[in-house]
Amino acid sequence: xxxxxxxxxxxxxxxxxxxxxxxxxxxxxxxxxxxxxxxxxxxxxxxxxxxxxxxxxxxxxxxxxxxxxxxxxxxxxxxxxxxxxxxxxxxxxxxxxxxxxxxxxxxxxxxxxxxxxxxxxxxxxxxxxxxxxxxxxxxxxxxxxxxxxxxxxxxxxxxxxxxxxx
Amino acid sequence: xxxxxxxxxxxxxxxxxxxxxxxxxxxxxxxxxxxxxxxxxxxxxxxxxxxxxxxxxxxxxxxxxxxxxxxxxxxxxxxxxxxxxxxxxxxxxxxxxxxxxxxxxxxxxxxxxxxxxxxxxxxxxxxxxxxxxxxxxxxxxxxxxxxxxxxxxxxxxxxxxxxxxxxxxxxxxxxxxxxxxxxxxxxxxxxxxxxxxxxxxxxxxxxxxxxxxxxxxxxxxxxxxxxxxxxxxxxxxxxxxxxxxxxxxxxxxxxxxxxxxxxxxxxxxxxxxxxxxxxxxxxxxxxxxxxxxxxxxxxxxxxxxxxxxxxxxxxxxxxxxxxxxxxxxxxxxxxxxxxxxxxxxxxxxxxxxxxxxxxxxxxxxxxxxxxxxxxxxxxxxxxxxxxxxxxxx
Amino acid sequence: xxxxxxxxxxxxxxxxxxxxxxxxxxxxxxxxxxxxxxxxxxxxxxxxxxxxxxxxxxxxxxxxxxxxxxxxxxxxxxxxxxxxxxxxxxxxxxxxxxxxx
Numbered sequence: 142x143x144x145x146x147x148x149x150x151x152x153x154x155x156x157x158x159x160x161x162x163x164x165x166x167x168x169x170x171x172x173x174x175x176x177x178x179x180x181x182x183x184x185x186x187x188x189x190x191x192x193x194x195x196x197x198x199x200x201x202x203x204x205x206x207x208x209x210x211x212x213x214x215x216x217x218x219x220x221x222x223x224x225x226x227x228x229x230x231x232x233x234x235x236x237x238x239x240x241x242x243x244x245x246x247x248x249x250x251x252x253x254x255x256x257x258x259x260x261x262x263x264x265x266x267x268x269x270x271x272x273x274x275x276x277x278x279x280x281x282x283x284x285x286x287x288x289x290x291x292x293x294x295x296x297x298x299x300x301x302x303x304x305x306x307x
Numbered sequence: 308x309x310x311x312x313x314x315x316x317x318x319x320x321x322x323x324x325x326x327x328x329x330x331x332x333x334x335x336x337x338x339x340x341x342x343x344x345x346x347x348x349x350x351x352x353x354x355x356x357x358x359x360x361x362x363x364x365x366x367x368x369x370x371x372x373x374x375x376x377x378x379x380x381x382x383x384x385x386x387x388x389x390x391x392x393x394x395x396x397x398x399x400x401x402x403x404x405x406x407x408x409x410x411x412x413x414x415x416x417x418x419x420x421x422x423x424x425x426x427x428x429x430x431x432x433x434x435x436x437x438x439x440x441x442x443x444x445x446x447x448x449x450x451x452x453x454x455x456x457x458x459x460x461x462x463x464x465x466x467x468x469x470x471x472x473x474x475x476x477x478x479x480x481x482x483x484x485x486x487x488x489x490x491x492x493x494x495x496x497x498x499x500x501x502x503x504x505x506x507x508x509x510x511x512x513x514x515x516x517x518x519x520x521x522x523x524x525x526x527x528x529x530x531x532x533x534x535x536x537x538x539x540x541x542x543x544x545x546x547x548x549x550x551x552x553x554x555x556x557x558x559x560x561x562x563x564x565x566x567x568x569x570x571x572x573x574x575x576x577x578x579x580x581x582x583x584x585x586x587x588x589x590x591x592x593x594x595x596x597x598x599x600x601x602x603x604x605x606x607x608x609x610x611x612x613x614x615x616x617x618x619x620x621x622x623x624x625x626x627x628x629x630x631x632x633x634x635x636x637x638x639x640x641x642x643x644x645x646x647x648x649x650x651x652x653x654x655x656x657x658x659x660x661x662x663x664x665x666x667x668x669x670x671x672x673x674x675x676x677x678x679x680x681x682x683x684x685x686x687x688x689x690x691x692x693x694x695x696x697x698x699x700x
Numbered sequence: 701x702x703x704x705x706x707x708x709x710x711x712x713x714x715x716x717x718x719x720x721x722x723x724x725x726x727x728x729x730x731x732x733x734x735x736x737x738x739x740x741x742x743x744x745x746x747x748x749x750x751x752x753x754x755x756x757x758x759x760x761x762x763x764x765x766x767x768x769x770x771x772x773x774x775x776x777x778x779x780x781x782x783x784x785x786x787x788x789x790x791x792x793x794x795x796x797x798x799x800x801x
Contacts, residue, residue: 147703151711158715162722162735170730171460175407177734178453180715184741187708191752193760196767198442200744203767206449206482208737208774210475213456215778216730217472219785237725241717248713252706269439269499271757272764280761287768294772301779304786 147190154183174212178205195269311602318345318606319431342434346423353613354575355385361621368625392568400462400561407461412566415454415573419580422447425501426583429593429606433502440501441493444584445486448539451577452478455548458570459558470557473632474548477538480639481545485535485581487647488528491654492519492588501584505592514598518591523670524653527678529589531647533619536581538639540574542620544627545635582616583609590616642681649677708749715742729781729791733774740770 157180161173181204188197276284313320322341329337359374359382366373374381399408425440427433437443452475459471493499496507496519510517519525538545549557559570586592590612593605630638653670660666715738722735744763751759785791 144703147707151707154711155714155718158718158738161738162718162726162731168728170728170734171407173731173734175457177737180738181741184745187711187745188748191708191748193748193752193763194437195439195442196748196760196763198439198446199764199767202442202446202449203771204737204741206446206452207479208771210449210452210456210479211774211778212730212734213453213460214472214475214479215782217456217460217468217475218782219791233725233727237721237723240724241721244720245713245717248716249710252709252713269442272760275757275761276764283765287765290769291772294776298775298779301776301783 143190147187150183150186150190154180154187157183170216171213174209174216177212178209181205181209192266195272311604315430315604315606317604318429342424346434347420349428350420350423350576350579351572353579353610354572355389357575357579357617358385358388358571360617361624364618364621365625368622389568392565395564397564397566398561400464402463403561404461404463407457408561409566411454411458411461412562412569412573414450414457416569416576418447418450418454419573419577422580423576423583426580426587427502427505427592428583428609429604432593432606436502437500439499441489441499441504441584441588444501444580445482445489448577448580449482451539451573454573455558458562462558462561464561466554466556467558467560469554470548470560473554474541474558477541477545477548477635477639480636481535481538481643484531484639484643484647485539487644487651488531488535489584489588491524491528491647491651494651494654495519495525495658501587501592505587505594508591509594511598516591516594516596516598518589518594520589520591522657523667523674524650524657525589527646527650527653527674529585531643531650532585532589533616535643536578536585537620537623538635540578540581540620542574542578543624544630547629547632547635578617578620579613582613582620585616586612637685642685646677646681649673705749705753709746712742712746712749715739715745718742727793729784729793732793733777733781737770737774740766 157176160176161180164172164176166172181200185197185200188194188200322338322345325341326334326338362384363373363381374384377383377387399405422444424435425433425437425444427436433440435443455474455478456471459467459469459474462468492504496504498504498507508516508518515521520529541548547553547557549559554560559567562570586609593609595601595603595605595608653673656673657666657670660669719735719737719739719742722738723732726732726735744766747759747763747766751757751763781791784796788795790796
């Protein structure tokens with residue numbers, strides 16, 4: 142059952158991911174954004190299969206809820222009528238294919254030559270309590286630094302989006 | 308088992324009996340299916356009742372009758388509305404993005420029902436008892452913004468797009484105080500599970516229950532949560548996304564027939580979901596309001612509280628005029644957000660001050676002081692005078 | 701055949717390659733940004749899979765941080781795109797050639 146679900150979610154994630162970057166029917170950024178939401182939802186499904194329940198919820202909340210809505214809002218803000226006619230150029234497609242293929246080759250070659258030695262049964266449970274304990278004990282300093290980073294980003298965004306900077 | 312316990316658990320026992328009829332292999336699946344069916348049936352019925360209640364109640368508030376033609380006193384009006392929505396022609400604009408236009412109502416309706424799943428409607432009656440139920444609730448609720456965007460953008464109509472932009476801006480802004488005011492409760496209860504949060508509010512001192520709304524920080528958080536909930540569900544006075552006098556009907560201008568009905572359903576069930584969350588977080592879930600009333604079945608209490616909150620929604624809609632967009636944004640970022648943050652601080656102090664009288668004093672002072680200062684800041688620089696009419700006199 | 705760590709890593713590698721392809725081949729800034737998000741998500745998947753199969757929650761903590769940083773990064777990046785669009789009336793990379801001789 143779990144294995145079937147894995148294949149379903151993995152297929153969906155890859156299919157939607159493909160439609161994000163190279164949708165044969167539409168070059169519209171909105172379509173890409175919608176498929177990215179679906180990719181993220183499928184990845185959340187994979188996270189659930191990996192028993193990372195907290196991260197699955199956070200993934201949906203932050204990515205599908207906040208990040209993608211931000212993307213869509215910016216798309217609505219910008220008038221992207223001209224963008225719909227974007228054609229993929231051969232040179233760029235070939236360059237993209239070569240580099241993507243190269244990095245895929247490296248990944249897969251690594252996997253084949255040094256297969257992950259850990260074939261023990263999966264055990265880690267990503268419950269809220271376990272993650273919280275770790276986050277507020279061992280990773281307290283990075284956690285605080287990340288909060289400062291968010292503050293810095295917030296100030297930066299407010300400054301950037303001012304219409305007339307002085 | 309006494310009679311009161313039996314009444315309390317009647318639906319749980321019924322489900323167990325039904326599940327017991329099936330073979331052992333099918334039992335988990337059947338159990339889930341029964342929960343889902345019960346959830347959908349209950350809240351769809353509640354939707355019908357609420358539309359009638361709202362139209363009748365609003366009618367009375369506005370000094371008119373409301374629907375009174377179909378059936379005795381108009382009680383069959385929801386049925387007539389449903390039939391009308393079903394047999395109307397489904398119009399899709401020729402310039403629309405057909406696929407997105409089709410999926411927008413579904414993206415609204417499915418997540419709001421999913422969000423209902425984590426709310427415990429009675430003792431042992433949560434369809435889905437998740438470890439991080441509150442997080443799940445807000446994560447699923449995020450899909451409504453996507454649906455609004457899809458509806459507004461795919462219609463290729465300037466009013467739809469304007470409505471969608473307003474709605475998305477409003478929902479992003481009010482989601483922050485909504486979640487922050489829930490965090491105060493999560494901090495005190497020490498759990499993200501809705502069942503645990505309800506359990507943390509059990510017990511009575513004398514006849515008074517231990518609900519979070521009866522503490523200074525809880526009361527402030529409850530008010531903030533309800534205001535943000537009204538904005539999240541696009542209800543008056545926060546209904547500028549669909550302000551019919553300016554932008555026709557906002558993001559669902561181009562919807563008709565059953566898809567429009569689905570939007571309507573989604574909006575109301577979203578309201579039930581967020582009210583149910585308010586009941587769970589602040590009003591003690593299914594616990595009785597007084598210790599001598601515990602013999603009443605728990606699910607009855609939950610739905611009584613839910614309907615009371617819905618009546619508040621209707622009352623507010625009948626009372627307050629629509630806000631302007633700048634007022635809306637100022638209110639969210641300059642009042643609600645700092646208030647919610649200070650309320651979290653108050654909840655933290657409540658946890659760490661041991662003496663009962665001291666914590667009441669400190670938390671009340673903090674909440675009231677914050678309210679006074681922020682309200683003054685919001686009013687400042689604004690001339691409040693009696694409105695003068697040039698021609699209407 | 702049981703689904704193991706290798707399966708998740710293959711999915712993650714494929715997603716990463718897709719994201720990289722998008723970054724190089726597409727020319728709309730917003731779509732490039734989305735492809736970047738795809739690559740980050742691929743890395744997240746690999747981290748969660750490692751954490752699950754090595755019985756060590758550190759990977760999930762790292763994913764938590766990645767999600768937070770990604771949110772900050774997206775907000776700043778989108779603000780930059782909006783600022784650029786105000787100046788150039790375009791969100792295409794080939795229109796942003798001010799440094800070209």
